[in-house]
Amino acid sequence: MTDQPKLTCHQVSRILSDGLDAELPEDERARLRKHMAICDACRQFEQQMALMRRALRGLGAGKDDEE
């Protein structure tokens, strides 16, 4: 069985973005898991993407002045 080439951080950044919009194929998810297990930078990036999504979905839904 031939191992697929490892993902680079550049590739991972795009895959993580894609993963925010649709389910990733299983083989891609497996390769992603391997990379994320050893790459703190990409783990931070993933968390940043999650924070951005939370922040954007809250944009405009601020508290009323009287609350």
Place this chain on the structure above:
Amino acid sequence: MNLEQQLAQLRGPLLRYAKLQLRSDALAEDVVSETMLAILEKPDAYAGASSLRTYATGILKHKVIDVLRRRSRELLIEPLDEQSIDDAIDALFKADGHWVDPPQSWGAPEAALEQREFFEMLQRCVDRLPARLGRIFMMREWLEMDVNQICDELNVTANNCGVMLYRARMQLRECLERNWFQEQR
């Protein structure tokens, strides 16, 4: 303060979001007026369960989506802006695909999400996106439309949608890193 007075105070923020999505002052005015009218016509529907702002924003989002569906698709070609973003994204990575500057922790998210100034910076960063990217990005992230819906509305391929969303996310991330989180460290 009665409901009408409260709504009058919300008009500014609602208009701002509508303009961001619709890129048309006239259409934005229309949807905001429709939103306010919808609330005033059925005051009992707003039972005070959420903030009035949240309630009004929810109605506004649906009306914006309706307009986007009715309006004929616009073709905005901004190759230079998007090419610049592609170049900027490439510059974030070394030739071997590793980060030039590995992303560092943005700290506890609640800390940022509780600050009005953070949301103001977020808005400014979103406003800097090229028009086409900004529209697609906000359709996905603020209107929470499905990617297939977005692709159909704007007549772009799924891959093209993915590319544009990626560009927008990377640009936005860089903007927040430089203008907010770096200064917080």
